[in-house]
Amino acid sequence: MKIRKDDMIEVVAGNNRGKTGKVLKVFPKKNTVIVEGVNIRKRHTKPNQQYPQGGIIEKEAPINVSNVMVLDPKSNEPTRVGAKIIIDEKTGKKRSVRISKASGEMLTK
Numbered sequence: 635m636k637i638r639k640d641d642m643i644e645v646v647a648g649n650n651r652g653k654t655g656k657v658l659k660v661f662p663k664k665n666t667v668i669v670e671g672v673n674i675r676k677r678h679t680k681p682n683q684q685y686p687q688g689g690i691i692e693k694e695a696p697i698n699v700s701n702v703m704v705l706d707p708k709s710n711e712p713t714r715v716g717a718k719i720i721i722d723e724k725t726g727k728k729r730s731v732r733i734s735k736a737s738g739e740m741l742t743k
Contacts, residue, residue, distance in 0.1 A: 643702045673696070708737040708739050
C-alpha cells in the first residue's frame with residue numbers, strides 16, 4: 635500500500651469527492667484508510683464512562699484506498715506515488731523513498 639499514516643490525501647471518488655485530510659489510520663489487510671474529517675458517520679450511544687452524557691457521536695469511517703490519492707507537496711494536487719532508491723549521506727546505505735510522480739518531490743516519512 636502506497637498510502638501511509640500522516641499523509642495528506644484527497645478523495646477522488648465517492649460521496650466525499652474533493653475533500654482533503656490527513657490519514658489517521660491505515661488498514662493494509664482491508665485496503666482501507668481513515669481520514670480526518672472525511673466519511674463522517676453518526677453513532678447513537680448509551681451513556682458510558684467515556685461519554686457520560688451519551689447521545690449522538692460523529693466519527694470517521696474507513697474509506698477504500700482506491701478512492702484516495704496523495705497530495706503533491708509542491709503543487710497540492712493529487713498525484714501518483716512512486717519509489718526511488720537513494721544513498722543515505724550519513725551512513726552510505728541505500729534506502730527506498732516515496733516520490734511524487736508529478737513533481738519528483740520526496741514525500742515525507
